[in-house]
Amino acid sequence: MSEEEEGLKKQRYESLEDLPGVGPATAQKLKELGFHTVESLAMATVRELEPAGISEKKALAMISAARSSIGISFIRADELLKMRQNVLRLTTGSKALDKLLDGGLETQTITEFYGEYGSGKSQICHQLCVNVQLPPEKGGLNGAALYIDTENTFRTERIVQMAKHLGLDPENVVKNIIYAEAYTSDHQMFLLENADEVVKQNNVKLIVIDSLTAHFRSEYIGREMLASRQQKLNKHMHRLIRIARAFNAVAVVTNQVMAKPDMFFGDAISPIGGHIVGHTSHTRVYLRRASHGSVRIARLVSSPYLPEGEEIFKITENGIEDISEEEKPKSSGR
Numbered sequence: 613m614s615e616e617e618e619g620l621k622k623q624r625y626e627s628l629e630d631l632p633g634v635g636p637a638t639a640q641k642l643k644e645l646g647f648h649t650v651e652s653l654a655m656a657t658v659r660e661l662e663p664a665g666i667s668e669k670k671a672l673a674m675i676s677a678a679r680s681s682i683g684i685s686f687i688r689a690d691e692l693l694k695m696r697q698n699v700l701r702l703t704t705g706s707k708a709l710d711k712l713l714d715g716g717l718e719t720q721t722i723t724e725f726y727g728e729y730g731s732g733k734s735q736i737c738h739q740l741c742v743n744v745q746l747p748p749e750k751g752g753l754n755g756a757a758l759y760i761d762t763e764n765t766f767r768t769e770r771i772v773q774m775a776k777h778l779g780l781d782p783e784n785v786v787k788n789i790i791y792a793e794a795y796t797s798d799h800q801m802f803l804l805e806n807a808d809e810v811v812k813q814n815n816v817k818l819i820v821i822d823s824l825t826a827h828f829r830s831e832y833i834g835r836e837m838l839a840s841r842q843q844k845l846n847k848h849m850h851r852l853i854r855i856a857r858a859f860n861a862v863a864v865v866t867n868q869v870m871a872k873p874d875m876f877f878g879d880a881i882s883p884i885g886g887h888i889v890g891h892t893s894h895t896r897v898y899l900r901r902a903s904h905g906s907v908r909i910a911r912l913v914s915s916p917y918l919p920e921g922e923e924i925f926k927i928t929e930n931g932i933e934d935i936s937e938e939e940k941p942k943s944s945g946r
């Protein structure tokens with residue numbers, strides 16, 4: 613490495629305007645494209661900067677500077693490995709559920725919870741917003757949460773309940789959850805595209821989209837709209853994963869299920885959004901109710917490296933909890 617390169621590597625840029633070759637006008641264009649921070653620019657591709665009229669050469673230089681500024685590079689495999697080693701884990705509040713996920717939800721990837729209404733998707737999201745504020749020794753990330761709510765089901769009262777149970781100051785916990793309601797799928801996408809600055813300024817370590825698919829499902833109806841729906845969902849998910857990587861944050865999305873009446877074999881229930889959502893969300897957990905009221909069954913359906921499996925937990929006044937020995941089904945045959 614030449615001295616000049618060495619110097620470049622050590623350079624840290626706080627904002628877009630500090631990057632070499634980026635003046636106020638270019639910074640403005642980048643922001644219009646949804647890149648508000650050095651961190652998010654580091655995750656951009658040259659093609660994504662094209663609409664701003666930025667030449668390939670200039671785009672490449674800007675992205676490289678942004679990448680070296682935050683100490684990542686996608687060029688070398690050892691750097692990728694280094695990034696992977698920075699993965700942190702966030703507790704769900706249930707030891708059993710954490711075990712299923714090999715220690716909790718990972719940063720830098722997307723975890724999808726899908727299941728029928730009342731299966732506990734939103735409850736888990738609420739719990740994670742509280743847990744993320746815990747110190748690492750208690751399974752948290754000492755960070756804030758960003759909650760994109762598409763169905764108006766976020767409840768501050770529920771957060772207060774959960775925070776009290778963990779001995780946290782409810783007022784503080786509520787303050788550390790940045791809430792945005794998305795009114796349409798376009799609005800939902802817009803919110804996420806403009807989220808990077810909020811994430812950075814507030815030390816957000818958890819991003820929730822509850823529900824990922826509800827707006828898309830109700831707005832894009834029929835076969836002829838399927839392709840454009842998938843394309844938008846794909847873009848949305850990629851944006852999410854970039855933010856999660858850039859800020860070493862946990863990303864969680866929820867998804868409803870639909871019955872597949874034309875399916876004779878296997879599970880006749882499948883998540884909305886099909887394979888595009890499936891491929892970008894790295895870990896998928898299927899939730900369902902057990903016969904016993906508060907008990908839920910979580911099945912790890914896909915993960916890059918963990919085996920499939922099932923665990924049970926419960927939803928109580930306190931939040932997401934493990935079930936006691938007495939509550940465990942005696943012999944479930946599983």
Ligand code: GTP
Binds near residue numbers: 727731735736929
């Ligand atoms: P949809 O968004 O409708 O698809 O469902 P969801 O999967 O998000 O369900 P959600 O997480 O909202 O779960 C709702 C269920 O959680 C309720 O039916 C209750 O069983 C349980 N629940 C929610 N709040 C409380 C609470 O304060 N106390 C207790 N004991 N249970 C609760």
Ligand code: MG
Binds near residue numbers: 733735
């Ligand atoms: Mg819900």
